[in-house]
Every structure is written in C-alpha cells, then in structure tokens.
Amino acid sequence: MIELRDITKIYNKKGAAVTALRNVDLQVEKGDIYGVIGYSGAGKSTLVRLINYLEEPTEGQVLIEGVDLASYSVSELRAKKKQIGMIFQHFNLLESKTVFDNVALPLVLLKEKKQVIEKRVYELLAFVGLEDKAKQYPNELSGGQKQRVGIARALASNPTILLCDEATSALDPQTTDSILKLLKKINEEYNITVVIITHEMEVVKQICDKVAVMEKGEIIEQGAVIEVFGNPKHPTTETFVRTVIKNEVPDSLKQAIQKDGNSKLLKLDFLNQSSSEPLISKLIQRFHVKVNILFANTTDIQGAMLVTLIVQLEGEGAKAKEVIQFLEGNDVAVQEVVYP
Amino acid sequence: MISTTITMDQFMLSIYQTIQMVSISLIIGSVLGIPLGILVVVTRPGGIIENKWVYGLLNPIINIVRSVPFIILLVAIIPLTKLIVQTSIGTSAAIVPLTIYIAPYIGRLVENSLLEVNPGIMEAAEAMGATPYQVIRYFLLPEAFGSLILSLTTATIGLIGATAMAGAVGAGGVGDMAIVYGYQRFDTFVIIATVVVLVVFVQVIQSLGNVLARKVRRG
Ligand SMILES: Nc1ncnc2c1ncn2[C@@H]1O[C@H](COP(=O)(O)OP(=O)(O)O)[C@@H](O)[C@H]1O
Ligand SMILES: [Mg+2]
Numbered sequence: 280m281i282e283l284r285d286i287t288k289i290y291n292k293k294g295a296a297v298t299a300l301r302n303v304d305l306q307v308e309k310g311d312i313y314g315v316i317g318y319s320g321a322g323k324s325t326l327v328r329l330i331n332y333l334e335e336p337t338e339g340q341v342l343i344e345g346v347d348l349a350s351y352s353v354s355e356l357r358a359k360k361k362q363i364g365m366i367f368q369h370f371n372l373l374e375s376k377t378v379f380d381n382v383a384l385p386l387v388l389l390k391e392k393k394q395v396i397e398k399r400v401y402e403l404l405a406f407v408g409l410e411d412k413a414k415q416y417p418n419e420l421s422g423g424q425k426q427r428v429g430i431a432r433a434l435a436s437n438p439t440i441l442l443c444d445e446a447t448s449a450l451d452p453q454t455t456d457s458i459l460k461l462l463k464k465i466n467e468e469y470n471i472t473v474v475i476i477t478h479e480m481e482v483v484k485q486i487c488d489k490v491a492v493m494e495k496g497e498i499i500e501q502g503a504v505i506e507v508f509g510n511p512k513h514p515t516t517e518t519f520v521r522t523v524i525k526n527e528v529p530d531s532l533k534q535a536i537q538k539d540g541n542s543k544l545l546k547l548d549f550l551n552q553s554s555s556e557p558l559i560s561k562l563i564q565r566f567h568v569k570v571n572i573l574f575a576n577t578t579d580i581q582g583a584m585l586v587t588l589i590v591q592l593e594g595e596g597a598k599a600k601e602v603i604q605f606l607e608g609n610d611v612a613v614q615e616v617v618y619p
Numbered sequence: 620m621i622s623t624t625i626t627m628d629q630f631m632l633s634i635y636q637t638i639q640m641v642s643i644s645l646i647i648g649s650v651l652g653i654p655l656g657i658l659v660v661v662t663r664p665g666g667i668i669e670n671k672w673v674y675g676l677l678n679p680i681i682n683i684v685r686s687v688p689f690i691i692l693l694v695a696i697i698p699l700t701k702l703i704v705q706t707s708i709g710t711s712a713a714i715v716p717l718t719i720y721i722a723p724y725i726g727r728l729v730e731n732s733l734l735e736v737n738p739g740i741m742e743a744a745e746a747m748g749a750t751p752y753q754v755i756r757y758f759l760l761p762e763a764f765g766s767l768i769l770s771l772t773t774a775t776i777g778l779i780g781a782t783a784m785a786g787a788v789g790a791g792g793v794g795d796m797a798i799v800y801g802y803q804r805f806d807t808f809v810i811i812a813t814v815v816v817l818v819v820f821v822q823v824i825q826s827l828g829n830v831l832a833r834k835v836r837r838g
Pocket of ligand 1: 290292317319322325326
C-alpha cells in the first residue's frame with residue numbers, strides 16, 4: 280500500500296548538504312498501524328513527509344498503491360494528497376477559525392455543498408467527541424481537544440492513510456492514551472492505514488503492529504512489534520525497548536549473585552506462545568539442572584505477553600549448551616549475561 | 620476672539636481634502652499593494668509558487684521606491700503625474716505620488732504580516748492538497764487578517780503624514796493650509812489647529828485599527 284524504495288533524501292541549505300535519509304526501504308500494508316521510532320534528527324519527519332510528497336526524494340521512489348508519486352501531475356498529486364490525512368505535533372489549526380470551520384476546510388477545498396459539509400463536520404466532531412465545541416476557537420481548547428480537532432480535520436476528506444508526526448509528543452501521558460485509543464478506533468472502524476512517527480516507545484507498545492527503528496537517516500531494524508520488543512538486535516533498539524520493558528536486574532541483586540565456575544546467568548525472553556507451557560519445570564526434569572530464578576518481568580503488548588526471566592543455571596558446560604538449545608527450540612530467546 | 624487669517628469654511632475644506640487624498644490613495648494603494656505583498660510572499664524562495672524572476676523583480680522595486688523620501692518622489696514624478704491627471708498641482712495631482720508612495724509600503728507591510736503566519740499552517744494546507752489560490756484564500760489571508768488590519772492602520776498613518784507634505788505642491792488639505800497660512804503668513808493658530816487635526820486623525824485611526832484587529836483575532 281505504501282512503499283518506499285531505496286530512498287535517499289539530501290537537503291541543500293546554503294551550500295551545505297544534509298543527508299536526512301540514506302537508502303531507506305519501507306513497506307506498510309493496508310490496515311497496518313506502523314510505528315517509526317528514533318531520536319530527534321534521525322529523519323523520521325522527512326520520511327513521513329515523503330509519503331504525502333511534502334518532500335520529494337533525491338533518489339528512489341515513493342509508491343502508494345503501486346503507483347510512483349513522481350508519475351503524477353501537480354493536480355493529480357493534490358488529489359492524491361486529499362486521500363492522505365496528516366496530523367501534527369503542534370496541531371497546526373487555524374487560530375482565526377472555529378472548530379467547525381477548521382474541520383470543514385478540506386471539504387471547502389473540495390468545493391462540497393454547504394449542507395454536505397455541515398452534516399459531515401458534525402459527524403466527525405461526534406466521532407472525536409467534540410460535538411459541543413463546534414463554535415469554539417482553538418485557543419479555547421486543551422491540547423488533547425486540539426489534537427481531536429486535528430484528527431477530525433484529517434479525516435474529513437475520507438483518507439485511506441493517516442500520517443501522524445509526533446502527534447502525542449506535546450500531550451501528557453493520560454491525554455496521549457486517549458488520543459492513541461482514538462487512532463486505534465480510526466484504524467479499526469474505517470480500516471485506515473496509520474503511520475505513527477514518535478520518539479516514545481510507549482506509543483509503539485500501545486498501538487503499533489509493526490515498527491521501524493531509525494538512526495542517522497537509516498532504518499536499523501524493522502518488524503512486528505512483539506518480535507522487535509522480544510528480541511531487539513541493535514543496541515539503539517534495545518535502549519528504546521528498555522524504556523518500556525524494565526528488565527534490568529537491580530544492582531543489589533547483581534552484587535548478591537555468587538560467582539562460581541559452574542553457574543551461568545541466562546536472560547530468557549519468552550514470546551507469547553511459549554509462556555503458557557511449564558517450560559522451566561520441563562527443563563529441570565529433563566536435564567536435571569538447578570534453576571534459580573533471579574528476576575521476572577511480564578509486559579503486555581496489546582494482549583501479547585512478553586515474559587523475561589533471568590535465571591542462574593547450575594550444571595556443567597556441556598549440559599548448559601543442551602539447555603540453551605532446548606530453550607531456543609521452544610521460541611525462547613536466550614542470552615548469556617555477565618555482571619562485572 | 621482668536622485672530623486668524625482663515626475662515627471656518629477654508630478650514631473645513633482643507634480637512635475634507637485631506638480625508639479625500641488619504642482615502643483615495645489608500646484605496647488605490649491597497650489595490651496595488653496588497654496583491655504586491657502577496658506576490659512577494661508566494662514567489663519568494665521557499666514560497667508556495669517560488670519564482671525567482673518575479674520575486675527578483677518586485678523585491679528591488681519595492682526597495683527602490685521605499686528608499687526615496689516622499690518629498691523627492693513628489694517632485695521626481697511630476698511628468699508622470701501630468702500624464703495621468705493632466706495637471707501637476709492640486710488635490711488630484713497629489714494622489715498620484717501618494718499612491719506610488721504608499722503602494723510599495725503597503726506591499727512590504729502585507730508581506731511582513733503574511734510571513735508571520737505559522738509555517739505549520741502552510742504545511743497543513745499543503746498536506747490537504749490546496750491549490751496556491753486556496754492556500755492564499757483559505758489559510759494565509761484569514762490567519763493574517765488581524766495583522767493585516769494593523770498593517771493598513773500603519774500605512775494610513777504614514778499616508779496622513781505624506782499628505783501633509785504634499786501641501787508643498789499646493790495639494791490642498793491641512794498641510795497646504797499650514798504652509799500657506801501658518802508658515803508664510805505667520806498665523807500661529809493655523810499651525811496649532813493643523814497639528815491638533817493631525818493628532819486626532821492619527822489617534823482615531825490607530826484606535827479603530829486596534830479595535831478591529833482585536834475583534835478579528837479573537838480572545
Ligand atoms: N527543510 C530542511 N532543510 C535542511 N535540513 C533539514 C530540513 N528538514 C530536516 N532537515 C535535516 O534532516 C535531518 C532529519 O530531520 P527530521 O526528518 O526532521 O528528523 P526527526 O523528525 O527524526 O527529528 C536533520 O539533520 C535535520 O536538520
Ligand atoms: Mg520530527
């Protein structure tokens with residue numbers, strides 16, 4: 280549905296060239312809620328602005344439903360943009376217009392009839408829970424309400440894609456929650472594909488199906504959220520994951536762990552399916568090893584449970600190898616940890 | 620009794636002429652200056668219809684006209700004034716230099732007002748697939764409206780000053796009266812009356828502008 284093919288984007292500002300994106304490939308399927316996470320300056324905004332061609336790629340192609348946006352004429356491109364809604368960190372509402380008029384704008388641009396506009400705007404305001412605010416001005420609303428207006432406005436022209444650039448970054452955690460729920464509802468009820476740019480892993484954890492992690496203009500890791508959370512490969516990804524999954528062993532425990540030649544410390548990440556099985560007791564019975572559970576944590580990622588255990592395994596080296604093989608064969612990511 | 624060389628009728632006529640010159644040149648100046656300001660904003664580098672030829676032409680023209688003091692402009696364009704209104708003295712003759720003076724000034728003020736519009740609004744407009752005309756009509760102008768009113772207020776006040784100066788070419792109006800009766804015939808009352816009239820004009824226009832701007836800007 281959305282496909283970025285080998286995109287490179289270079290900004291030229293006063294002779295200095297900034298490479299904002301380098302050889303980026305990304306595929307978003309219809310109905311996805313796709314998260315793009317990265318630190319400030321990673322190139323996230325540039326990436327999302329390519330999808331509605333607010334920026335043109337220096338190299339590579341942007342395809343929407345298989346058609347390269349570069350192949351459209353200027354007016355075809357404008358028509359295409361109406362099928363892609365966008366919401367912003369700072370809402371970008373017109374301060375001089377009422378909530379009603381803000382939401383009506385995309386329809387006015389489409390030259391819709393007055394009655395059609397009125398009906399649709401009230402429908403949208405009801406959907407986002409702001410029917411009673413139609414006659415108010417943006418500066419009379421809270422941040423969360425402003426973003427709801429932004430969302431209603433983005434949906435006015437019946438888009439198939441909704442782009443969100445740091446849409447919750449200016450909001451407090453509770454308001455963020457309610458906006459994310461609204462985005463989820465949009466995705467489910469209207470089957471709109473949602474692309475979410477964020478620097479907060481919490482956002483990804485709460486509603487995204489898939490995630491791409493960006494650093495310095497490149498996508499360093501991408502995949503299903505549960506997999507990326509369960510088994511982050513890149514150190515930056517791991518740092519992000521750790522912001523929502525607190526699976527660090529407390530220092531006091533680290534110090535208490537007795538070091539002896541025969542024991543190994545293993546970090547086990549159980550993906551959803553295996554956590555219901557009594558894997559640990561199976562392991563003890565089969566391999567006759569001592570397993571000492573030092574730490575356990577469960578994180579709920581949209582209903583899927585991600586369980587992390589840190590265990591001390593006592594047994595000779597050869598046995599440990601077998602144990603690890605057995606666990607890995609049961610969808611457990613195993614990592615040996617060493618505390619200095 | 621105050622002793623003065625002018626009659627009440629002369630005084631009222633001069634006020635009427637000032638209002639006439641200010642309003643006519645303000646209207647024509649706005650008709651030229653507002654589109655000029657818009658054009659400069661949309662064609663500037665990074666504007667919605669970036670065009671370095673149009674921008675490269677208009678921007679220096681504004682600067683050049685703006686850098687000529689009004690009193691010099693007044694004299695310099697006498698041939699043009701003659702061509703347009705068939706005379707180089709009187710109220711209608713003053714309207715030509717006044718308009719040429721104020722149009723680029725309004726252009727520059729409008730430009731500044733439009734540039735103040737939050738760039739995020741322009742981004743939203745672009746993301747909605749608005750045409751350049753729609754961007755101007757539905758986003759840029761409404762968002763800048765309050766600021767535009769204040770800009771036109773400033774322009775009007777500038778125009779009142781210039782109109783008084785136009786008295787030098789016998790344009791009529793309070794400025795002319797101040798020169799002919801007040802300065803040349805040492806009639807202090809006329810000078811004082813002129814200053815009072817100008818101060819009242821400026822005060823009224825500024826207050827009106829402020830009130831209107833506040834009203835459209837909302838809370
Ligand atoms: N219009 C622009 N002109 C020049 N450089 C830009 C422009 N937009 C972004 N950049 C640069 O591109 C890089 C990526 O920026 P951006 O996509 O905004 O990152 P993010 O949204 O992840 O913070 C940064 O180094 C930024 O300075
Ligand atoms: Mg950004």
